[in-house]
Amino acid sequence: MLQAILLSLAGLVGLAIGGELLVRGAVGIAQKLGVSTLFTGLVIVGFATSMPEMVASVQASLAGSPEIAWGNIVGSNLANTLLILGASALVAPIMLTGTGRRDAVVALAATLLLWGLALSGIGARWIGVLLLVLIVVYIVWRYRHPGAAMQEEESEDGPQNGVIATALFVVGLGILVLGGDALVTGAIELATIFRVPETVIGLTVVAVGTSLPELAASIAAALRGKSALALGNVVGSNIYNILLIGGATMSIAPFALPAELAGLQMGLLTASAAALLALLWTAKKIGRALGALLLAAFIGNVVLVFA
Structure with a gap:
């Protein structure tokens, strides 16, 4: 058991460190290449911050544990909206100035699509390819139609030296792969030892672990008063996930989504996506009281999952 715990902890640390290095390297490369700040924020940083979830889910699928893979995706999105947005709002109120409305619509549509897949019980490579096509369509559309309120969420700094930026990217990716492998291996062992369903491990331990880069980025953004960055990080990550x-x-591994996810968890995920969209259209800010409510909802769900 000690080995499983140490593996899981090492994996979490590896994902956090690797994700941070990868993001900084990716931004530095983008700046060196001279691509727009919008493209950097939307595509480069968005992709980079999603790499911990990507590595963990793909490796879990390859290891024959689709419950951990899909539990991680659903759990990460719940963590993004409830834990990360709630914690960020507790640090500093998040002002809503119209930023992210269209992206929140896309996030809700993607969530409904995922729920449909969970209910259907279908798993096939063509579905995976279709999802990848949809993310490409989204990126192209967002690149061509940036909107008026995107500037704040794009301001991330990376190393100016191209060699250093590339080295950070490569080293970060390597640490991510190793960390993801350790986390998945440890999580599977813990699930076996404690007789906890792998879906539960994916929804909680793995999901929170892979969301650490987004949590750190959003809290840092809230501390700096960059509401659009904190919000954009959450909504964008949900779409990428x-x-x-x-x-x-x-x-890579065409398994159907676990049946356990089709009920309460997907219902809660859809409700949180719809609530965020409603807030963006009707509210002026996410204050500390609402942030505490979001955080309480996340903690309550974790307790319910384990119960």
Whole structure:
């Protein structure tokens, strides 16, 4: 058991460190290449911060544990909306100025699509390819139609030296792969030892672990008063998790989504996505009281999952 715990902890640390290095390297490369700040924020950083979830889910599928893979995707999105947004709002109220409305619509549509897949019980490579096509369509559409309120969420700094940026990217990716492998291996062992369903491990331990880069980025953004960055990080990550990571996972290992996810968890995920969209259209800010409510909902769900 000690070995499983140490593996899981080492994996979590590896994902956090690797994700941070990968993001900084990716931004530095993008700046060196001279691509737009929008493209950097939306595509480069969005992809990089999703790599921990990608690595963990793909490796779990290859290891024959689709419950951990898909539990991680659903759990990560719940963590994004409830844990990360709630914690960020507790640090500093998140102002809602119209930023992210269209992206929240896409996130809700992707969530409904994922729920449909969970209810259907179908797993096939063509579905994975379709999800990957949809993320490409989204990226192209967002690149061509950036909107008026995107500038704040794009301001991330990376190393100016191209060699250093590339080295950070490569080293970060390597640490991510090793960390993801250790986390998945440890999580499977813990599930076996404690007789906890792998879906539960994916929804909680793995999901929170792979969401650490987003948690750190959003809290840092809230501390700096960059509401759009904190919000954009959450909404964008939710879209990438379903379309990019879900697509890659099913393309590589075409397992159907676990039946356990089709009920309460997907219902809660859809409700949280719909609530966030409603807030963006009707509210001026996510204050500390609402942030505490979101955080309480996340903690309550974790307790319910284990119960």
